[in-house]
Amino acid sequence: MRQGLSKGLYIRGKQCPKSLWLHKFKPELKDEVSERQKAAFGAGTEVGELACNLFPGGVMVPFKGLSIAEQVTRTRQAIANGEDTIYEASFEHDGIFVKVDILRQSGEAWDIYEVKGSTEVKPVHMDDVALQAYVLRNAGLDVGKVNLVHLNNKYCRRGNIDPHELFSIADLTKGALEKQEEVAYEVRRLRDMLTGDMPEVGIGRQCSSPYDCDFQGYCWQDVPEDSVFELNGRGIDPFAYYHRGMRRLEDLPLADLNRRQRLQVELHLSKGERINAAEIANFLEDLWYPLVHLDFETFMAPIPLFDNSRPYQQVPFQYSLHIQQAQNSSIEHREYLARPGVDPRPGLIEGLLREIPQDACVLTYNMAFEKGRLKELAKDFPDHAEGLNGILSRVRDLIVPFRKRHAYRWQQRGSSSIKKVLPAFVPGLSYKGMPIADGGMAMAAYHLMCAERDPGKLAEIRENLLAYCKLDTEAMVQLLEQLYELSQV
Ligand code: SF4
Incomplete structure (x- = not known):
């Protein structure tokens, strides 16, 4: 037929x-x-x-x-x-x-x-x-x-x-x-x-390009844990190794890998870690107190929802701050989550300028993202540009020692993302089981919140969003503490 x-x-x-x-x-x-x-x-x-x-x-x-x-x-x-x-x-x-x-x-x-x-x-x-x-x-x-x-x-x-x-x-x-x-x-x-039987097609780049295929659960079911697809960085084609029967990290010839990839595989095999206390101490010397841990959540929309915004602009609608006056002092938590349906940025800017001390070190995780948002806020709300640019100039990046492999544990699986670094260094704190467990889910929750009319459901979404963003800065607090400890080793 x-x-x-x-x-x-x-x-x-x-x-x-x-x-x-x-x-x-x-x-x-x-x-x-x-x-x-x-x-x-x-x-x-x-x-x-x-x-x-x-x-x-x-x-x-x-x-x-x-x-x-x-x-x-x-x-x-x-x-x-x-x-x-x-x-x-x-x-x-x-x-x-x-x-x-x-x-x-x-x-x-x-x-x-x-x-x-x-x-x-x-x-x-x-x-x-x-x-x-x-x-x-x-x-x-x-x-x-x-x-x-x-x-x-x-x-x-x-x-x-x-x-x-x-x-x-x-x-x-x-x-x-x-x-x-x-x-x-x-x-x-x-x-x-x-007209024939199912064609034999192995997994490959076509599984996610140009679109994510919706049969990945079926076709990728035999990919083992710790597969070659866990290898981080460029320069090798994991599919080529996979189809030659080298399916796990341990199967990869070390000589084919770059320095960082070799480190990933070697530490994966030994279940080991690499800690460079002197470099971590250097990183910490660049920080100062008061210190504020900052994290934004953002949404994107193809059709701009608010004035002064562009298609797919990452618009921040939420922040979490953990503020510490001195290294061993108590930590205060502050947060902001916009009401649905209104431009979240004026309230967010007002909160940031009010709550971040003027001389504070502002710590983010992967600062390109938060810096990008601060720059856009300064551009789109020029009345607040001075204050926002002040914050921008004081941003430091907690990802640096993890990305530079001054602190690396095999559980990071070659990644420096906070989602992978946290379980490696602070196993007691986890995103697992949270109704919102990553930025993409937070974005989807924001859109749901804007469409939701039921007060009970709205309250639940707000609570989940607040819990997720708070955990991001809590994770940063604990990772920083870990770095202080590791710098003493
Ligand atoms: S996941 Fe989709 S694209 Fe990849 S091999 Fe299977 S059917 Fe093809």
Whole structure:
């Protein structure tokens, strides 16, 4: 039986034929959809709807409640009725069904506008629009321009969203037309593949590029703990070793590794550590008191939610501070979590400027992130630039001794991330079991909080967010204490 294809299935098959085969014949093996992925789908829909405002007054061909044949007929009727703008225009050729986000008449021809929530054109987008052009042309439509509508990351919101400023339009006509033969070939190849048994495809870079495949739970189930994929740093291809049967760190030839990778493998095998007390002491000498441990949580949105923000800008909505006046003095905790639905930054800035002592050393973990946010806050809220730049100039980075391997334990698994360093140096403190256990989950929780109306659920989300951010700075407090101890060894 000839298998039907759609744009999504074509792209899936091009990424990995096995993924398409599994999707068709073993869909029950798919991974569960995470809250983060659900949020991304929702954001994509919102971007698509907003892009329709670039060409208002069109007619929509809905997906819900209509069969493929009905959607195609509705589109034909809209064209026959003289409509010049059709949203979700639907076409079918040779069992391949596509929906065009925006189809717009231009003279005798019809221009395709495919809408993406990205801020640039990616190679996979060319395959996407090439397939659309292939189906429309073969369905008898005179295709004019083939365009990709994507977000303009330079756009800064001021008042109501202006779609003409928010979106950029890239003309991909030439590339899409050049790919027409390739599309015909790929369609045949995928159809042939679907007539056979599951193709043998080993795990590889295609599992997460261009998209995260949703069969990773199935295909990666035999990857052992301590696999070659734990190896940190560049220069070697872990897939090549894996497929040659060197699946664990211990299988890797040390001569192939760089200095840091060798250290990771050697200490993994010996379950050992490397501590350089003198270098740790040097690092500590650069700190002073009062000392404030600072951590931000941020959200990103493709369509800027507030004035003075840009697509996908990391907007801080929460901070946690642990403040210590002297090395052995008691520690005070301060925190801020914005109310949902209001710009979190004015309240956050006010809190930071009020609570961080003017002469304090400001310690962060991986300072590029916090510094980036402070710089943006200073730029977007120039009235507070002086105070924020003052904080910025006093930021120091707790990751340094761990990243430089002055303090390294095998449990870090080659990583300097706080999530890996904490269990290695402070096993009593853990993110395990927390309802929010990483920055991505915190971001998803913020979006949930903004949509939630139930006071009980809202309170629960707030409590979880506060607990997570607090643990980040608590972890820093304890790691710093550990460094002081290790510097004495
Ligand atoms: S997990 Fe990788 S190998 Fe398995 S189907 Fe997906 S892309 Fe293909």
